[in-house]
Amino acid sequence: MKEKRWIFFTATCSVVLASGLLLSAPKIAEAACGASTSSCKTCHEVQGKLPVNQKGAWHTQHAFGDFCQACHLGNASETDMTKAHVGVIKNPLTEPSQTCASCHPSNTAAMVAKYGGSAGGSGQTGNSSTPPSGGTSSPASGGASTPASGGASSPSPAATQVPAVSQPGAAQTPGANPNFDVIDFNKNFQSPISLWTIVFGLVDLVILLVLAVLLWRWWKGMWLWQYLKPKNAGEDLVNLQRESPEIRDIFYKLRDCEPKTVTAVAALLDRGREGQKLLQTVAGLSPELLDKLQGLPETDLDLLVRLSKAVRSKEGR
Structure with a gap:
């Protein structure tokens, strides 16, 4: 009956602990692949679905950003993969007025030439013909030369996909295009922690400590206060349930003896x-x-004692 009680108590604490962990809702995932708040980089890079961060010079140099749709267009907020890729430009270098001008409106031609593209794009939005390897071939010779006349083009509607930043550190304002999701991680991390989160954490900690004590008791078979209890002369705290029948029988006999007898045995x-x-x-x-x-x-x-010693010394013992 006693063992069943401890098993029931341990099981109850385990259920409460598991419930506390389940009720302590984690922070919302900022960009789960396939969610309306996701981004291209979330699926392609974070979850490893056709990653391109090491594919070509352009992607390698721009791997820090999360603005794939600024160049490739598409619909980043669409949860369906097929619909999300409608209107995607496979090779943005062939459509500089729709892609590169988003970030480089004043020197589009130079940026396109740097990565081996053509400044005179067709200007059509949609899937291009056979794309080069990731659209990121190595820079052509003379890529850093002076752009040709007319190379500086005005921003296209695609430029609205990039948030406007007035000064470094200023608040970002998303453009009119809903494809671009602005996530302020600093603001999220600075938000106050819910009181219930702290309460659930403390409750889980207390339950873990209780379970640890129960496991220790099951392993040692004794409570902690028995170790802290002062010992009398000859007293040895033993777990009688684990000792042999002979030891237990001696313990019971000593328990029934007079205190002087127990003290004498302990002194010996x-x-x-x-x-x-x-x-x-x-x-x-x-x-x-x-x-x-x-x-x-x-x-x-x-x-008698002297005689005994003399006999032993004579016998050489």
Whole structure:
């Protein structure tokens, strides 16, 4: 019955702990792939679906950003993969007025030439013909030369996909295009923590401590206060349930003895091997002999001890 009670108590604490962990809702995922708040980089890079962060010079240099739709267009807020890729430009370098001008409206031609593209794009939005390897071939010779006349083009509607930042550190304002999601991670991390989150955390901690004590009790079989309890002379805290029947029988016999007897046995055991030897010798004497020895005067006992020592020395023992 006692074991069942502890099992029930442990199971109850486990259920409460699991419930606390489930009720402690984690922070909302900022960009789960396939969600309306996701981005292209979330699916392609974070979840490893056709990653391009090491594909070509342009992607390698711009891997820090999360603005794939600024160049490739599409619909980043669409949860369906097929619908999200409608209108995607596979090779943005062929459509610089729709793509590159989003970030480089004043030097589009130079940026396009740097990565081997053509400044004279067709201006049509949609899937281009066979794209080069990731649209990020190595820079052509003379890529950093002066752009051709007319290379500076005005921003296209695609430029509205990039948030406008007036000054470094200023608040970002999303453009009119709903495809672009602005996530202020600094603001999210600075938001106050809910009181219930702290309460659930403390409750979970207390339950874990209780479970740890229960496991320790099951392993050791004794409570902590027994170790802190002061020991009397000869007292040894043992777990009788784990000892042999002989040890338990001796314990019960000592429990029924007078306090003087227990103290005498403890004093003999405190003398180490000498006390053990003396205890074994006394245990081997008959009660009649002990009665006779107790009836002798001290002088006779002294003579008897001397005679015993003389006999032993003569026998070489």
